[in-house]
Amino acid sequence: MSSNRQLDTLYRQVIMDHYKNPRNRGKIDDGSLTIHLNNPTCGDTISLQLQIEDDIVKNVKFIGEGCSISLSSASMMTQAIKGKSIEEALKLSKVFSEFMQGIAPPDDLDLGDIEALQGVCKFPARIKCATLAWKAMEKAIEEKTNEVSVSDSHCGCEMKENESK
Numbered sequence: 001m002s003s004n005r006q007l008d009t010l011y012r013q014v015i016m017d018h019y020k021n022p023r024n025r026g027k028i029d030d031g032s033l034t035i036h037l038n039n040p041t042c043g044d045t046i047s048l049q050l051q052i053e054d055d056i057v058k059n060v061k062f063i064g065e066g067c068s069i070s071l072s073s074a075s076m077m078t079q080a081i082k083g084k085s086i087e088e089a090l091k092l093s094k095v096f097s098e099f100m101q102g103i104a105p106p107d108d109l110d111l112g113d114i115e116a117l118q119g120v121c122k123f124p125a126r127i128k129c130a131t132l133a134w135k136a137m138e139k140a141i142e143e144k145t146n147e148v149s150v151s152d153s154h155c156g157c158e159m160k161e162n163e164s165k
């Protein structure tokens, strides 16, 4: 077997392992931030829950319906961002998005199991499958960040000013 074929086989095994034994599948019970997204081309869905404390992804879980690429990518994404800062998670998401366009990750960044999805960039229709969970993660972080800045901007002075009008 050529080394390329061996690598393809290994990558397929990694993808199927995440598909059949998804990491972080399920729900977080404490009402953490939940984002629902769907893939408009097929209608498949993901619900992603993020628990963020002090800008760190303390916990992350997902449930969803989808193909092997979408669910394995969700599993890999949750594995990769758990315990990371939101800045690191967003950076990884950017690298992953570029990876799906055929752009190699920086040399100092080890993608781990995510490497197994490198073949997806050759199939444009599947890129949306692979990026669904990552978009959900970006949206969840965006909502969390907006939530914090909105509550920060509501200081007592502003409220008093409005009340006096």
Ligand code: FES
Pocket (backbone or CB within 6 Å): 039, 042, 043, 044, 065, 066, 067, 068, 069, 070, 128, 129, 132
């Ligand atoms: Fe629906 Fe891949 S075919 S997410």
